[in-house]
Structure formats: C-alpha cells, structure tokens
Amino acid sequence: MTESKQAPISAAGNSLKMLQAMVGIGIICALMIVLTFQGTAPIIKVKKAEALEKAIFKVLPGIDKTQTFQLGPNDSFAALEGEGQEGKVAYAGYSPNGELVGVAVEASGQGYADIIRILYGYDPEKQQVVGFYVLESKETPGLGDKIEKDAAFLANFSGLEVSLADDQSTLKNKPVTVKHGTKENPWEIDAITGATISSRAIGDIMGASTEHWAPLIHKNKEAFGLKANENTQK
Amino acid sequence: MSNPIQDKGNTGFWGSLKDSPSTDEFIKGLWRDNPVFVQVLGMCPTLAVSNTAINALAMGLATAFVLLMSNILVSSLRNFIPKQVRIASYILIIATFVTMTDYIIQAISIDLHKALGAFISLIVVNCLILSRAEAFASKNTIGKSVLDALGMGIGFTFALFCLGAVRELLGNGSLFGVPFFPDNFQEWIVMILPAGGFFTLAIWLIIFNATKAKKATT
Amino acid sequence: MLNRTLNISTSPHIVKGLGTDDIMQNVVWALLPVAIFAVYSFGISALMVLVATTAACVLTEHFLCRFSKKESTISDWSAAITGLLLGLTLPPNFPVWMAFVGGVIAIALGKFIFGGLGYNVFNPALVGRAVLQAAFPVAITTWYPAFLEGRFSAVSSSTFTVPFMEPTVDAITGATPLSAFKFDQVITPASDLALGLITGSTGETCALLILLGGIYLAARKMMNWRIPVAILATVYVLSGILHLIDTQAYPPPLFMLFSGGLMLGAVFMATDMVASPITPLGVVIYGFIIGLLVVVIRIWGGLPEGVMYAILLANAISPHIDNWIQPRVYGTSKTAKAS
Structure with a gap:
C-alpha cells in the first residue's frame, strides 16, 4: 500500500x-x-538512406552509384550532400563507367485507401520511364497492393514513353492508365483487373509528375552527368 | 477499464498469493488469465496488427517489453508515487517506454515499423499495461511484478501469434513470409482485412471457452 | 394455454395456422422457375453452384443441430432456401468449393450463431455472400456469358477448381450490365434485362420470372408485398430524378430497376421475415432505406453493385425502425410515449 x-x-x-x-x-x-x-x-x-538507395537501384537498372540533386531557383539542378528539401530532389544514377543512366524522382498522389508514394526512374536520353517502385501504400491487400508486385503491371514501366513535345517544355503524350488489355500506345499503362482504381491512381500520379519533371530533367541533362563525374573523382 | 475486469484481477491476485507459490504469478498470464482470450484486454492491437505472423509477434514482443519495463519502474516507485497522481505517473512511465520502443523498432527494421504503423504509439493506451500497473505492480515487489509482466506479456504475444498465424496462413498462404501452400493457393483476402481479425478472434475464443467448459465438467 | 411460444407482433394476433414449412415450401416453388432459367441460360456450371450451396447449407444445419444436441431442423426447408438463394446470387462459373464454403458460412455465421431460425439478425444467404465477396473478390466478379454453346455438355473451367486453389481464368468472360455502365458507360436495353438475355449472377438475370415468383407469394399472403414495392419505388423515383438532372451521367430508371440483383434482392432477400421490421409503416421505411442505399452505392460507390450491402445494413437497423414507430397503445395520451 x-x-x-x-x-x-x-x-x-x-x-x-x-x-x-x-x-x-x-x-x-x-x-x-x-x-x-x-x-x-x-x-x-543509415537505414532510411539504405532503403532509399535500394529503391533507386531498383528503378534505374544497371547503375552502381547515385548522386542526389536539388532543384534550385531558375530550374537548375545542383549536387547535394545529405537530405534535400522534399519535393525538389532528384536522384541521378550512373553505370559502372560513369555514364548517366537516368534520374529517379519521387511522386505521390491519392490512391484508393490513402496517399500512394512512388519512385520512378526517367531516362532523359531515351525519353522513357525505365523503372517503378512503390515506396508507401495502404492499398487493399490482395487487390490494390498488386501495383507493388504484379509482374505484368510493373512491365508497363520498363519503357513507358514520356517524349517531349517540340517546344521541349511539355509532353507529347501524358502517361495514362487504360482498361486491362487495351494498351495500344507506348505511353499507356495497362491496368490490373480487379484493381482498376489503384492502377488509375498510379497513372494519374505518373502523368502529373512526369509532366513537371521530364522537361526539367531533359533541359538539365548535362548538369547531371558533369557534376557527378567531379564528385566521384573526389 | 471496467470494474469487473479489475475485480477479477484483484481476486485472482489475492487468491493466488495465499495459496500458490510465486511461480503462479507467471503461469496465470499464460492460460488462466490470458490477457486476450480470457480478460479480452487490448483489443485494438490484437485485431489491427495480427494480419501476419511476423507483425503479430513484433507487436506482442513490443507490448511485452513495455509491460515488463513499466511494471519494474512502477513497482520500484510504488512507495514514492502519491495516490492522487498515480494514473498520471503510470501513463508518463508507459509513454516513455513506448517512445523508446518506437525508436528501437525503427532502428531494427524500417519495414517492420511501417507495417506496425500507428499501433506502436497506441501501446500507450493498451489497457492491459495500465491494468497491470494499477492492479499488480503498484502493490507488489519488483520480483513478483517482473514475473507477472513476463507471464502476461508472453500470454499476450502467444495470443497475438495464434491470430496472426491463422490470418496469414489463410489470407496470404504463408507463415512468417514463407509460402506454405502450392503456388496457385487461393488467398482468403477477408482474413487480412480487419473483418478477418474479428472472425479469427471469435473462433479462438470459441475454442478457448469450449476447452475450459470441458475441463470444468470433467 | 401458455404452453406454446408467444408470438410477439403487432395486431392482429389471431392468424391462420400457417406453419414455417408451409411458407418455406411455397418460397421454394416461387424460386424454382428462377433456378430453372438460371440452369437453362448458364448450363450445368450454374447447376453445380446451386447444388453446392444448397448441399452445404443443409449439411451445415444438420451437423450444427446434432452438435448442439437439438433436433435437426433441416425438414423445415429454411436451410435449403438459404442455400438456393445464396447460389442464385453467385456467378455461374463460381468455383464449387468456394460456393460450398459460402454455404457453410451462411448457416454457421449468419444463422446458427444467433440461435437458429427466427433469431437471425441478417439474411443468412447475404451474410454468406458478403464473406465470399470479401474473401474472394476476383472470383466473385468474374462473369461467365449466358447462352454459350455447349453449356449443357461442359462446365466452365473454373467450376471444378481443386479446393483451396485459385480458379483458372476463363477464356471467355462477360461484363454485367452494371459493370459495363460503371466502367464503360454502356447502357443495356431494359428489354434484355427483363428477359434475362444478359450476364450476371445465376439467378438475377431474368427479372420477369423473379417478379412472377414474388406475385405468387404475395397473392398467397406469404410475403410482405410492401417491402419489394417500397424498395423498387424508391429506386425508380430516385434514379428517375437523377436521370432527369443529367441524362449522360446517370442511368435511366428502368435500367436501374432491372439490372443487377435488385429484383432478386427486393423480392426474396429483403423480405426475410425475421430480419425485416414487423409494423406496416416500419416496413415501408425499411424498403426506402434499402432503395436509397442501392442508388447511392451504385452511382457514387466504388463497386458496381450494392444491393447486398444495402439489405444487410437495413437488416441491422430494422429492430430500431420498429422501436421508433412503436404504435401508440390505445387509450394512452398522444404525447406520453407508451413504453
């Protein structure tokens, strides 16, 4: 007591x-x-950085180094050590002989259950999305969460066309999700049957994000290559 | 916390103190007073994060850790805490250990932390922990409180694991992430949804009560 | 005289000696044309589903009665009707093992756990279907087209899936009128809907046969006709108003009335005597709530069909409806509530 x-x-x-x-x-x-x-x-x-690094390696096939870039004022990129400001960071990935493979960008948007956060790799040379990875989603297990592992769906993102229009500042065709089995053009994403809403959400996120980032990255593609070489030689 | 539960804890404790050796403090949490199957305490994490065996086990261990540490601290400070502020003190102590657990789980695995989500922080309001602090640790020596926390903690972990294993087996066709059935196994998606938690808990309670009733009649 | 169970209901209290099994048998007669048409249009796959659910329900009822040391109640036909109704709400190519699981759940979880016939809070067949919908969402939304050639000689490739295994995907699948509307904005003509020349659950396609069954039951006073009338009227009026506001975005009212499981639900499921209110006004409110929910779920919800959830939700509040509109006891004042 x-x-x-x-x-x-x-x-x-x-x-x-x-x-x-x-x-x-x-x-x-x-x-x-x-x-x-x-x-x-x-x-x-360290664990968080590792997780991000792992994701970057997943969306940019064939790289062995990465470098973080921050989008500065007047739309130019600068190499960055440590963490950058959210929403303004891009991660460049390089092949073993130092060539730029592509740039990984984070994007997010409303899914069926909650905000979905994704990371995708953009290759400015080929003007294509080359890889895709779901960082965070609360989509229905067994249905919506297929966007993370459905092989046929993920195949959409190894070579999704994001070509720039002639004026170099807009997209020729915005990536868009279409009904399962009706994909005809390289900029279309074939939806998963039974997970139409989640698939459409990914299409919307992709469309909005590439529309913003692809012209920026394409414009600055020299900046990514150069700075990285300097950095790796240090 | 409703009164019947508290009373039950008290009589169980006083009865066992008189009749049994202190090992009983440990055993009672495992079966006779199992926190989930008998006391039906801490339903929020029980139902929410028992969708896979690994989540259930992690949640159970995290709760057991918080329970053990808070029981030790509450028991050692039991002569120091005035009774007017005891609940506030207990909550403070429990919240501290929950915050520590939160950091530790993040350091162990980011993925696990993501899977458990807000439910780690919600250990604070798990009535199991508060009820053990109030009904047991504040009135007993450190040794007994440790035994009590271990018994209750392991009992809770065991119960969560029972739920998690069934839900993962049916809902995902695997156990601890290892596939258990042939490739084309049809997953029962309802089992990993919240509804599946209620179904599974109900089935376990039926089994538990049926065995108890059988024991009582024989 | 008080050695029999008291019947708690509003007046009149003196009724004809109509037993449970009389009513249930007549419901079977009313359902039979629907079931026969289902087998005719979808072939033996549909027959397999119906047999599986009915067998599962009857066996579960029998086994649970023996387990709880009661007299077996399968002879009152109610378990068979639950099974038949459940089968009629499933796609014709539904794997037999899943249909069997659904039947077991319908009786065990939807009826027996509440105390058996007369105590179920929800319509047991719909409980079974709701669990199946949550457990196997892909299988339950994969539809098999009607009037296929060779439907009487071969079953769909998914019908005899090995228990607990994933069904193989059918080469030929169809879309129900509601999903065609929801995802592709295609409106099926109402005449096709009424005659059942469409894809859908085994028993929901031919609206006319269902209506005939309903009229038969209503004429024999074995069903509360106010319930289906209230539901159908609500759906017709609400979707009519919406259609008038925007003919492009909202489907025409006749389409809403004859598509999906609305007819089957309104006539055979919502009228479950135990799970619906007992007062005449309560029944109308109950029907209105179902109709409202159907329209809301179909038009604004993520799912193409919502009759099942609408009826289950209305089942849940039907005791409360009776409570709200308790008739005033004769002779008491109008303001003081009789309690």
Missing part, C-alpha cells in the same frame, strides 16, 4: 510530494527517451 493512503498529511505537504513525484518521474523519463533517441538516431538515418 502507498504511504499516502495510510498517513494523510497536510494539504501543502501533499501537493509538494505530488510535485516531487511528477517532476522526478518526468526527469527520469525524459532522460531515458533522450538516451534512446541519441543511441538510435544514427542507425535510423
């Missing part, structure tokens, strides 16, 4: 005791949290 139950003391003494107890416990707890945070923060950072 707690002591306070057996020996009622004066109100002032009681409040003091309560204060002491709460402050004491608060300090102990704060200490423990800070210690755990200090201990785990570097590991978590």
